[in-house]
Amino acid sequence: MKAEHRESLANYLTALGDDELILAHRGSEWAGHAPILEEDIAFANLALDELGHASTWYRLAAELLNEDPERHPDALVFARPASEFRNVRMVELPNGDWAFSMLRQYLFDASEQIRLSALASSQYPGLAQAAAKIRTEELYHLRHTSAWVRRLGLGTQQSNRKMQAALDLLYPDALQLFAESASELELAQAGFVPQPDGLLVSWKSYVRQDLTASQLRIPDGEPSAPAGRSEHTPHLERLVADMQQVARLEAGVDW
């Protein structure tokens, strides 16, 4: 692989890891607060899975950059300023109500199924293998969150109204999941990652089917160009400060 491809692919994987990590952090905030015990357990599990997936993407990035795969993920998570995270904004937003968190997790899980299916045929074997592996675990996520989207969409007037409000807020931001990043087209031409516009089309048609069946309406009007992954809301900085608080007490300590 060319040196510039290595670096671009490492950046791509770090961004995927950042999406998983930040969403995992938000998911873990439901522990002890979810409306029912089962969902408390479910969100903790979803978060734990996403954290494991983040760590997998960071390790792959470390290999591409010739960094230590044991140390590099910790450095990315605990020593990086918020401004250097490359997650989409959707995952850093505060949890809001239950409908908002559930719908966000669903939109993300659907994007994962689409992306991982395509990444499973990456020309970079380590990436293809990790994607195929993670995809099997993600089947459980999508089964769970799509069932809840349907339950809440078709539930009561109140649950439908809350879900619609969440969708109106989240949908424009969710489009950022497949916004083309720097050098992504080059990576796609080399066969390392899929074409982002193809993924976006598949994801849209996938979620439209579920959302329509749940009596939810996709909001009209899309942003002409989604924000780049270096643009964040002020919420990220607070989240990262919280996440790094203990690690920063004593840098480099083993725990």
Next chain:
Amino acid sequence: MVTGQHPNLDRVWQALEEVKDPEIPVISIVELGLIRQVGYADGRLLITFSPSFIGCPALDVMKREVRLRLQQLGEASVEIKTVFSPPWTSDWITPAGREKLRGFGLAPPPPHGGDLTAVLQQAARCPYCDSQATDLKNSFGSTPCRSIYFCTSCVQPFEQFKPL
């Protein structure tokens, strides 16, 4: 170069059989199908390890335990290589391992031959009374590998080891 017939291999496999899943202490990592290959290469002992659920914290505990056991055997140089391909599947849990799960109160994952979507439609079989009149209460349970069910025949909640 991996040699298949190294005199220590039997002892190594025995030691690995002693390493249990810390959250399901009746089943070994060999019975779970987590160990794909064991062999010596250039004087090093190479263990090929296939993670079940990637985010499961018990995996690190099990890998630490493997190192410890093998050190006690006098293996000075051990490499544990994590592989994702082919991805771990619950079909690799051995028949003896399945029985141990059942005895522990965990419904063993039904074999699916790669069609996970189809097996997810099936009701789990109660580990206590063998009935399939069971309801899924939660896809997620006390560990990443468990779902929570309720058996309407013997009126008993139970957990299933998730098919993967």
